[in-house]
Amino acid sequence: MTGFPLISLLTLVPFIGAVLVIGIDPERRKLARWLALGFSFAGLALALVLWGRFDSASGSLQLEERHLWIPTLGVQYHVGVDGLGLLMVLLSAIVVPMAMLASWNIEDRVPIYFSLVLFLQAGLFGTFTALNFFHWFIFWELSLIPAFFLIKLWGGPLRAPAATQFFIYTMAGSVALLLVFLALFLAAGTFDFLQLADLGRKGALIPLLSAKLGWHDLTTRGLALALFAGAFFGFAVKVPLMPFHTWLPAAYTEAPTGTTMLLTGLMSKMGVYGFLRILLPIFPGEVHRMLTPLLWLTVITIICSASAAFAQRDLKRMLAYSSINHLGYCLLGLLAVMSSSRMAAVPAVEKAAALNGVFLQMFNHGLTAATLFWFVGCLEARSGGARGLHDFGGLRKVAPVFCGLMGIALFSSLGLPGLNGFIGEFLIFKGAFPLVTWATALSVIGLLVTAIFILTILQRVFHGPLNERWSRLPDLTLVERFTVLPAIGLMFVLGIYPQALLGVINSTVVRMVEQLTF
C-alpha cells in the first residue's frame, strides 16, 4: 500500500500529455505528433516498469493504492493490478503508440486528434487498474467520449451515423451499469470491487438485497437477476456479443485506421475485462443460472460473426466481424470456467487452461487485430480508399514485404501454430471441451469458417493475376516497416514462447479459478 504511486502516475502521464497537446497551436502539427508519441512511449515505459515491479508468483492484487475520497458515499480511490490488469495495461501501452503512428498522416486538427488519443489511453489505463466502481466508471466514460469524437470528426463518409450509433449503444450500456452499481451500493454500502466480489462469492449479496432493496412484486432472486442482466448488457455491448453488436461494423469501418486499432485492440477488451473483473466475481450464482442461454449467445456470436465476415466484400468489415468472432472465444472460455462446478471430477487444470487461454486470447487478439487494421489502413491510403475484397489481386508481385508481413498477421488471426493466435485459442478449446462439450464442439464451426475467409483474403488480395490498377502500388516504406516489425516480432515470440505471458498471468488465473468456484 505504501510506496511510490506507480499506477496513479501511469494514468496521470497520458492525461497530462492530453492536456498539453490540446493546447498546442493547430499549425504546429509536427510538435503535436511528436509530443503525443513521446507521452505514449512514456506510458509504455511506465507499463514496463510496472511489469518489472510486479511479482508474478503472487496472483493477488499488487501495488495497491488506497485513499479515502468521498467517505459519505463509500468511495475510495483504490487501484491495483493483478496479472489480468497488468496484461491489459501492457497491451494498451503497446497498441496506443502503434495507433498514433498509424494516424501520422492525419493533417486536420492534429493536436485535438492526438490529445483525444491520449485521453483515451488515460481512460484505458484507469479502467484496467481501478478497483472502486466510482472512478472505474469515470475512466470507463472517459474512454468512450474521445472514441466518439475520433469517429465523428475524422471518420469516413458515413461517420456521423456510425458515431451516433456507437455512442447510443455504449451510453445505454453505461447507464445500465450505473444503475446496477447504485443498487449494489444501496444494498451493500460499498463500491469496492473486491468487497462486492467477496460478498458475491459467499452468496451474501442476495440476503443483503432482500433486506435493503425491493421493486414491487419482484422476488429477490429476480432482482439479483435483473441487476446481473443490467451489468451483462453493459459489458456485452462493449465486447460485443450478438445481438448487441450492430454498432460495431459501422464504427470499425468508418473510424480512421488509428481509431479502429484502438477500438478493436483495446476498447473491446474493456468488455471482456468487465466480465472477468466484475460480472463473474460479483454475480457467480446468476451466471451459473443463466449459463445455458449465455452459452447459446456465445455460440451464435462465434458462428454468425464468422459467417458474416465470410459474406462481406469490404476488408474492414470482414476484419470487424472477425473481431467479434475472436472475442466470442474469450467468452466461451470464461463461461466454461463458470460451468465447471457441477462436475467435481473436472480437474482445476482444465479451468485454468481455459482461463489462461482467455487472457492470452485477449492480448493476442488486441495485438493481431490492431496490426491487421493497420495493414488495411496502409492499403487504403495507397489505393485512394479502395478496400474491397475484389478490388485487388496479385499484390504479392508489387508489394512483397507488405504481403508477407500482412500474411503473417492474417495467419496469426487464423490461429496457425507457431504464431500467437494459436496458443490462446488452443488453450480455450482444450479447457472448454471437457467443461461445455456441446458449445465447444459447435464453436469449432467458427474456427473453420474463419480459416476459410482468411484464406480467401490471402487469395483474392495477394495472389492471382495482378490487377493493372495497382501495378505501381508502393511497398511498405522504411518507417512503416519499423512501425509494424515489433508487432510481428511479438507475434512470433508469443507463438513460440507463450511462457513470457503465461508466467505473468498463471498465478492470477489459478487464484481466480479457486475463487470462482462456489
Added chain:
Amino acid sequence: MTGAGYMELLKLVAPESIMVLTVLGVLAADLWGLRGEELPFRRSMGAIISCSGCAGAIGWMLVAPQQANFAEGILVVDPLTQLVKVALLVLTVCAILITVDTDFTPHTGEYFALILLAAVGMMFLVSSEDILMIFISLELTSLSLYILTAFNKRQAKSAEAALKYFLFGGMAAAFTLFGLSLLYGFSGSTSLGGIADAIKGPRLDPLLVAAIVMTLIGFGFKVAAVPFHLWAPDVYEGAPAPSAAFIASGSKVAGLVVLAKVVMIGFKGAEGSAAWHGYLPGWVPVLAVLAGASMVVGNLAAIAQTSVRRLLAYSAIAHAGYMLLGVLGHDGQSLAALIYYVITYALTTLGAFGVVAVVQERVGGDRLSDFAGLSRRAPFLSFCMLVFMLSLAGIPPLAGFFGKFYVFAAALNSDPKNLGLLWLVIVALGMSAVSLYYYLRVLKQIYVAEPAADAIPVRASVLSRVVLALLSLAVVVLGCAPNLLIDKLVQAIRLAGF
C-alpha cells in the same frame, strides 16, 4: 418584546442588516459622490462597495456562527442556512463582478442596490420556516429580479422579458399566496412545523391537496420547472447578462432550498408516493410530475436552440428537473445531494453566463455561430466554457458529474424497499445522455468550427478572466474533492435535524 429580545434579533439578522446598509451605501455613494465621474469608474466603485458589503456579511457568518430559532421559525439560523447564505453571497459577488465589464446602463448605483436587495430577499428566504416570512422574502427577491431583468432600457427585448417574467411571476405568486392562505386556514398556524402538525392524518383532505398544489406552483415558477417555465427562455435571453446570470444561479439556489424546506418540514406526513403502480396523493407525485416534465421538455427543447442563452435557459429547466429529484428523496442525504447540486450548478451556470457576457459584449450576439472558432480567438475563454459545458453535461471528474451521481443515488436510497423513484432516475439518466448532445454542439462551434473571415479576437478584461478562472477552478476542485463541501453539508444537515 423586550429590548434584549431585539438585540438578540439584531444579532441574528446581522448579515442581512449589513447587506441592507450596503444597499443604502451604494445608493448614497452613487448619488452624492460619483455623479460626475466616468461610467466605468462608477461601476467599479459601486462593485467595490457592494462586494465589500457581501464580504462583510460572509465574514460575520464565518466568524460568529450562530444557532437559533427565533419566534417559532420566523427566523432560523443554523449552520445549514448559514452555509447556503454564504453560497448565495459568493454567487452575488460573482454576478456583481461580471457586471463591471458590461455596459448597458448609466444607473449603476440602482443596479447594484437591486442585486443586493434580491440577495437579501434570498437570504431571508432560506432562513425562514414561516409561510408569511417566506412569502415576503419571495416577493422581495422577485420584485428586485423583475427590475433587474428590465434594466437594459436600450433593448426592447429586455423590457419584453421583464414583462413576461412579471406577469407569470405575479400569477404564480397569487397562486402561492392562495395556497398558503388555505394552509393557514387549515392549520391556524403560519409556521411550517405547525402546518405539519395539523395535516398529519390517515388521509389527505381534498382542500389540503389543492393548497399543496397551489403552493407548489409558485415555487415551481421560481425554479423554472415545467409547466411554469415559459418565462425562463425569454428572461435568460433578454435580460442583461449579469441579471440573467444572477437569476440562473442565486435565484435557483434560494428557490430550491426553500422549496425543499417547505415540503420537507411543512408538508411532512403528506408525502404520498410517486412509485410506479403505487401512486398515493401527496406532494411527492406532484413534484415527480414536474421533475419528469422538466427533464424531458428542457432537454429536448434545448436541442433546437440556436441562441446560447436560450440553450442555457432550457438546460436550466432540465437541471431544475434533476434538482427536484433531490427534493423528492426527502431525507437528509437527499438534501445534502440537492444543496451540493444547486451550489455547483449555480457556479457553473454563472461561469457560462460570464463567458457569454464577454462574447456578447465584444461580438454583439449570442448565436451559436457567434461562438464559431472561439478557441482561436479567445483560448482562455474557450477553455473555461469547455469546463462549464462539460460540467453541465455531467462529465467526470467535474462537479456536475458528482452532483448528478449523488442526487440519483440519494433519490434511489430514499426508498430502497420500493425503488419508487427508479422510473424517474431512469428518465433522468436517459435525458442526461440527450443533454450531452447540445452541450457538445456549443463546444463543437467553439473548438471545431472555422471562425468567420472577419472575426476579431475576443479580449476579456483581467477581472473577468480572474472570475472565470476561479469559477472553473471551483468546478474542477469540487468535482474532484466533493468532500470539501459535502462533509460540511452533512454535518450541518444533521445539526438542523433532517
